[in-house]
Amino acid sequence: MTSIIAACDLEVGYGPIPVLHGLELEVNAGEVVALLGPNGSGKTTTLMALAGALSPSRGEVRWKGEVAHLPLYQRTRHGLSIVTEERSVVMSLTARQNLRLARVDPEAVVVDYPELADHLDRKAGLLSGGQQQILTLARALARRPDALLADELSLGLAPQITSRLLTAVRSAADSGMAVLLVEQHVRKALQVADRVYVLRQGRIDWSGTAAQALANQSRIESSYLGGNTSTATTP
Numbered sequence: 001m002t003s004i005i006a007a008c009d010l011e012v013g014y015g016p017i018p019v020l021h022g023l024e025l026e027v028n029a030g031e032v033v034a035l036l037g038p039n040g041s042g043k044t045t046t047l048m049a050l051a052g053a054l055s056p057s058r059g060e061v062r063w064k065g066e067v068a069h070l071p072l073y074q075r076t077r078h079g080l081s082i083v084t085e086e087r088s089v090v091m092s093l094t095a096r097q098n099l100r101l102a103r104v105d106p107e108a109v110v111v112d113y114p115e116l117a118d119h120l121d122r123k124a125g126l127l128s129g130g131q132q133q134i135l136t137l138a139r140a141l142a143r144r145p146d147a148l149l150a151d152e153l154s155l156g157l158a159p160q161i162t163s164r165l166l167t168a169v170r171s172a173a174d175s176g177m178a179v180l181l182v183e184q185h186v187r188k189a190l191q192v193a194d195r196v197y198v199l200r201q202g203r204i205d206w207s208g209t210a211a212q213a214l215a216n217q218s219r220i221e222s223s224y225l226g227g228n229t230s231t232a233t234t235p
């Protein structure tokens, strides 16, 4: 398998106290890797460090096997894409203009996202939250990045939109993209993921295949995601 992006012994924080403690993870071409864990465990910090928005105090990020030195804006020009819950479209522009601004062909996008076809000439600000997020993701994926870092894509959106976004992410991985997915809907995330890391207090506490995680799902949820921990054991 081809490693696209990896964290090697990564220690990162926002000040002198680290948030991630010697993190090791990798995402290969063609796979969706879910990064799960309770609030504050360091999921967003991991994505920001992989993207180059935070500098490690120890360890390194590797991009296609080489130590990554480029800052965030340059990594995004070299095949890395980041999508967050923030729906980063320009609200005063139409959907079509948003796509063109990113040098993406709107007509090609609607082939894969027919639900956007009737909305191309509407201002993004007038679309529903779900449509805005589909537009955001469609724009990112249409640029065919080598890796996608997806942080809570579906936050606040309806279940069918969540499923749609995750299906699109899965298809992108099937076409060769490496995807690291932070997603609050654990069951839905496991349905599209190949592998899983569970973070706890800035350390990988569990990792395995999605099938193994599904078999341990109730324990993972209760141990790591804030449920009843009285019967939980470490998977």
Ligand SMILES: Nc1ncnc2c1ncn2[C@@H]1O[C@H](COP(=O)(O)OP(=O)(O)OP(=O)(O)O)[C@@H](O)[C@H]1O
Residues within 6 Å of the ligand: 014, 019, 037, 038, 039, 040, 041, 042, 043, 044, 045, 046
């Ligand atoms: N800008 C920041 N400045 C200082 N500390 C921060 C900052 N952002 C996050 N932290 C701290 O880093 C730790 C990890 O936060 P992070 O957002 O990475 O976790 P998370 O797993 O993504 O949580 P959530 O699921 O709530 O988004 C937390 O203790 C948080 O308070």
